[in-house]
Amino acid sequence: MHGPGWPVARSGEVIGLLGGSFDPAHAGHAHVTREALRLFGLDRVWWLVSPGNPLKKQGPAPLDRRLARAREVMDHPRAEVTALETALGTRYTADTIRALQRRYPGVRFVWLMGADNLASLHLWDDWQEIVNRVPVGVLARPGQRISARMSPAARLFARARLRGGAVRGLGRMPPPAWAFVNIPMRADNSSALRAAGEWTVSVPA
Ligand SMILES: Nc1ncnc2c1ncn2[C@@H]1O[C@H](COP(=O)(O)OP(=O)(O)OP(=O)(O)O)[C@@H](O)[C@H]1O
């Protein structure tokens, strides 16, 4: 049983987790979510709208505002926008995954991310534990394919990489298992939207 506000998942379901600042959410996030649902054999995807990326110095826009925008952008029956990290009181991904596995026993979680995050995964707290706890699905992003494939994480876990048709079974593979998919890429990014003044960090009066 989960209290109000906790997304529902049945035992045995495969749930992709897309963590991010979503400051603001954009069509690139929605695109990678649809591709992940299609390619990795996922039942659903939950967006984890972060209280704040632990590696970023500047805090993001208020959570409620980011959640509202994310819900406008992501409209899919099998995708859900959540503030789970705020509810769980976690900020680091390893802590979030441990907490979700405790709260949802029997549910299979898959960590999803763009190629830029694979390139810097080795800087995350307990990053090897993340890869050893859940399968990881990586989606191509412009300018990041080579840095991601040459990254410390890709090298250390080279033997755990799935290829070809095996990628479809990612969610049911025992970790460590990861896949990189060469989807049609979209250049959307939140930094550009902030720089263009389309998303101001200050709270509206
Ligand atoms: N266009 C995109 N293609 C592939 N992956 C993406 C794309 N945009 C975002 N992602 C992935 O979605 C997740 C959340 O991204 P995030 O909220 O940081 O957006 P962002 O556009 O990367 O933001 P910023 O420009 O502020 O760094 C990350 O794993 C990121 O790699």
Ligand SMILES: O=C(O)c1ccc[n+]([C@@H]2O[C@H](COP(=O)([O-])O)[C@@H](O)[C@H]2O)c1
């Ligand atoms: O756990 C960490 O050390 C860690 C370091 C950097 C980023 N992350 C997570 O990576 C996801 C993408 O972050 P961002 O800010 O690039 O959208 C988000 O869920 C962050 O919490 C996690």
